[in-house]
Amino acid sequence: MNTSHALKSAFVTGATGLLGNNLVRELVARGVAVKALVRSPAKGQQQFAGLAGVELVPGDMADVPAFAGQLRGCDVVFHTAAFFRDNYKGGSHWEELQSINVDGTALLIDHAYRAGVRRFVHTSSIGVLNGEPGAPIDETCLRELDDADDYYRSKILADQAVLRFLGSHPDMHASLVLPGWMWGPADIGPTSSGQFVNDVALGKLPGLVPGSFSVVDARDVAQAHIAAAARGKRGERYLAAGRHMTMRQLVPLLGKIANVKTPTRELPLALLYALAAVQELYARATGRPILLSLATVRLMVKEAGRTHFNHAKSERELALRFRPFDQTVADTVGWYRSQNWF
Template sequence: MNLNTAFVTGATGLLGNNLVRALLGRGVAVKALVRSREKGQQQFAGLAGVELVVGDMENVPAFAPALRGCDVVFHTAAFFRDNYKGGSHWETLRRINVDGTAALIGQAYAAGVRRFVQTSSIAVLNGAPGAVIDETNDRDLAEADDYYRSKILADRAVQAFLEATPDMHATFVLPGWMWGPGDIGPTSAGQVALDTVLAKLPGLVPGSFSVVDARDVALAQIAAAQRGRRGERYLAAGRHMTMRELIPLIGRIAGVPTPARALPLPLLYALAGIQEIYARLSGKPVLLSLATVRLMVSEADRTRFSHAKSERELGLGFRPVEETVRDVIAWYRGHGWLPAGRGALTR
């Protein structure tokens, strides 16, 4: 299909901003949904071809007129980070991730859009520790935490719309733990990078992760819009890694020492509880919460994913994690988040 104009939700986020840039690089005009015009202008300063649309996924009808004239909607927006600061966030997760997604695809269709790319997650999949997981390995809704449950239900809302609307085309892209430049949130990945370089990590945490470059996920999204089969899911999860592998890698690239000892679980839970209290009082992002620790423990070694389908049908590939980390550190240094003189980037 020809892409002339795309609508991107969550446009200032890590995935969203890299997707916007990838689309612009292909000559596609972008309508970028942003909650804050100021943040949108900060993220896309100097970029031609971006129209900022101020709106919120809790009120889709308010920005729905901007969907007219678009060839495709890329839905990358989601409520996520605050869910891991402690407390119950299910109602907000449901309103934004589930109800908002259902409203968005409905309003897109009403506006004449016939192609939709849903940013799903590896959270909707599950498997035994050590097993290779593919798109067929569904997670049991009863075993999901609140965020994972919201992503499963959001995907089901899109599938239900497809079943009821034969002329609508939608595909699903399932990213892993995304890293990349332009992470102004910062996301948990950006926070790990910053805390590692600034020597704020007290030790290594357990668990494993599937690390992927947000720029590669953006390319997967575009390929899914153009070549993906209707109703199909495509993994873009990246590389299986443990924190014991990732943190020293960040240190080598940034030229800083990193902790070598693993934090025992009781201490980890205690630190998470303290950080939760700090997050609630300060409103600032933290690296650990009780929910995060529980998730790391339960998901340990369940992050080995097969990309055979995505490689075969979308031509998906992944750049080396070393390149991704190097670009993340360089971006934070170049934008004043990290001291330029601390360590040296290795080549």
């Protein structure tokens, strides 16, 4: 089913998030009426103040039936919501990951179908893929469950829930978009990238950390979702991971744009583990987000060099293009400045 019919109405989960809010804005700009699922109506009003064409739907992925009635009449559901607090809250959160990312996704596609929706775009993650360090990774390089941390495992299982649903409902159309590490404006969460921008701008980064990342503009990922709804093939995965960057490239670029001095020394691994352990204790005592958790350090070590992605399929089938990353960083820094974060 390869149709490019015009979308008139869309339901977006995770609407106040970094990807969700940029997707909502892009849809509205194209004349699509949006129902935006928000856990906090106050945050929703703050995020979309003065934006016509957005209806806020209070609700939570932990209780899909409570808002399922609102799915009626929508042409497509964009499922961008996910629980990913592991990265900077420390500790273990498997129950929430299972309930929100896995069970929530299965319930959402089922309720969407029952409400008459036949198009579904699921936000997956590059974490569901795996490859040799330095080798280009594409959509066929699937990660084994036993090689995944808790967050990645929840995303693999969520993908499987979507594909299983397609297996038993031949008239449902769904495709999956796999973003890299997203950056961009209006990251009020903030997500780990927004937290990172603030930490660097405020001089809180103690030194360079090892590792490489695939960095991408959330607005480009939003375009990929809309293209997947219009042109994506049923049951197919599409990478939207952006470009490969090491910390040694990323931090000075951020420093230059934010006009701050940045560290040049790489922190030894033993020190990183020690810092992360201390930060986790701090997080547990205060409940505040932290810069570095043990999960993050483990991930940086394990995934180093595994962030070279081949986007040929998304470029060919979704006409996906990436804006220059300098522009993304400038827009992100500019947005935080305009909001007086630093």
